Every structure is written in C-alpha cells, then in structure tokens.
Amino acid sequence: MQQISLLLLRISLGWLLVIWGADKVFNVEHGMAVANKFYFGFLAAESALQGAGVLQMLVGLAVVVGFARRWVYPLQVLFNSASLLAVAKSVLDPWGWVFSGSNALFYPSLIIFAASLLLIAFRAEDRWVLERA
Structure with a gap:
C-alpha cells in the first residue's frame, strides 16, 4: 500500500506541474493573466513565461517518473x-471573512505544498522510480 500511495502522490503532483507548465506554454494569455494577478507580474513576458512553463513541465515529468528526485523534489x-x-x-481566510478576494478553491494549495514535502520525507521509501531501475 505504501508504494501505491507514493506512486499516486508522485504522479498526481508531477502531473499538476506539467498541467501548469503547459498552460504557460500553450495558453500564454491565461498565463500572463495569472502572473499579473497572483505573482505581481513576475514572468509576465511571453518568452519568459513560456520558458518557465517548459521548465515546469520538465520538472513535473521528472517527478512523475521519479528521476533525479534529489534535485527535482x-x-x-x-x-x-x-x-x-x-x-x-x-x-x-478561505471564505473571505477578513480578506476580500479570498477563494476557498485555493485552499488545496496548502495540501499540495504539504504533499510535496511528503515526497521528500519519504524519498528513500519510494521504490517504484526510474532512478532505481
């Protein structure tokens, strides 16, 4: 059960990075809007955004297959x-009681962050990875 859990966690977290990266590469307008709204315009230039998207997709794919985990995690x-x-x-403040513009749908960002730390914490126990093949 542990190996299946770690595999599913690795695939889902890695694929999330692939999806986010692909959005930057193939849906540049959306990526620019996100960069401007949530990241103070950081990488809000088309070529920088697309380059970051490619990097994000590569990191995501490496996470999915369990390659170079010491660096990509x-x-x-x-x-x-x-x-x-x-x-x-x-x-x-998921319901916006204190901060205007809050959105409960963003709360899982904390869960995603915690799961990313779990992959690092249990890296040695994860055996179904490319780098062990």
Whole structure:
C-alpha cells in the first residue's frame, strides 16, 4: 500500500506541474493573466513565461517518473511554495471573512505544498522510480 500511495502522490503532483507548465506554454494569455494577478507580474513576458512553463513541465515529468528526485523534489517544493504564497490569503481566510478576494478553491494549495514535502520525507521509501531501475 505504501508504494501505491507514493506512486499516486508522485504522479498526481508531477502531473499538476506539467498541467501548469503547459498552460504557460500553450495558453500564454491565461498565463500572463495569472502572473499579473497572483505573482505581481513576475514572468509576465511571453518568452519568459513560456520558458518557465517548459521548465515546469520538465520538472513535473521528472517527478512523475521519479528521476533525479534529489534535485527535482526541491524544485517542486519551490514551485508549490510560490503558488501557496500567491494565494495565502485564501488559505488563511478561505471564505473571505477578513480578506476580500479570498477563494476557498485555493485552499488545496496548502495540501499540495504539504504533499510535496511528503515526497521528500519519504524519498528513500519510494521504490517504484526510474532512478532505481
């Protein structure tokens, strides 16, 4: 059960990065809107956004297959912590009682961040990975 759980966690978290990265590459207008709204315009240039999207997809694919985990897991935590910080008011106040513009749908950013840390914590126990093949 542990191996199945770690595999599902790795696939779902990695694929989330692939989806987010692909959005930056193939739906540039949406990526720009997200960068401007949540990330203070960081990477809000088409080429920078698309480059970041490609990197994010590569990291996501490496997470999915369990390749170079010592390097890609911390990068995954970095990506997910940036997302968590961007929607922090929605995590702290999901119903908008204190912060206007909060959205309960962003609360899972905290769960995604915690799951990313779990992959690092249980890296040695995860045996169904490419780098062990």
